[in-house]
Amino acid sequence: MxxxxxxxxxxxxxxxxxxxxxxxxxxxxxxxxxxxxxxxxxxxxxxxxxxxxxxxxTKAALFDAIVTESWATADEEAPPPTGDVVDGLGIIGRRYAELLGRAQMTDLFRIVIAELPRFPELAHAQFSHGKMPYFESVRSYLLAEHEAGTVLVEDVELAATQFLGMISNYVFWPALLVPDWAVSAERVTQVVDEAVRTFTARYATQGPRPRPRL
CATH class of the missing domain: 1.10.10.60 (Homeodomain-like)
Known part of the structure; x- marks a missing residue:
């Protein structure tokens, strides 16, 4: 009982x-x-x-919770297994696009941007409690693929930023400025697939080979 x-x-x-x-x-x-x-x-x-x-x-604690919960579901999902970078990046890319497509994510960024001049600590909370933990999960995945020899990445932070940026620059950032901006599911799939192709064209290897130290 x-x-x-x-x-x-x-x-x-x-x-x-x-x-x-x-x-x-x-x-x-x-x-x-x-x-x-x-x-x-x-x-x-x-x-x-x-x-x-x-x-x-405190109000700061409440805002921290909003940030954490907005990004939380992304952290709860297991990273893709290494060995197939095309499949793995596709999974990560679709998860990221779905996360950015939620109304609460757009709302969160609008709050931070509007209040940034007077409350810069809100941007810090958004970065440290939300964006950075998610970014770290992507960085760790790319590092694992690098160690497996499927990609040759000398700067993992830059590579992760490039990949996520190719997705967010189309499916998310315009929504902050254009009220009626909408991206269909088919278009999201195309954006993610093209991001994967672009990334692998730059970093994928044909097989294990000696890699420079990170």
């Missing part, structure tokens, strides 16, 4: 957390980070102030 009660309370806490994050994101977009108070977020989300303060004692 105690296990069922614990599970129930955990589920309720998770549901309230989701309501808080959703309400906070909407208010940050509407009013700005500075003008949005935790009390107003509690009212908008329908939870008590005590519940909100228990989960998020």
């Amino acid at each position: 105690s296990g069922s009660v614990t599970t129930y309370h955990q589920r309720v806490a998770q549901e309230k957390r989701a309501l808080i994050v959703k309400a906070a994101t909407a208010l940050f977009l509407e009013l700005g980070y500075d003008r949005t108070s935790l009390a107003r977020i509690a009212e908008s989300s329908g939870v008590s102030r005590a519940t909100l303060f228990k989960q998020f004692p």
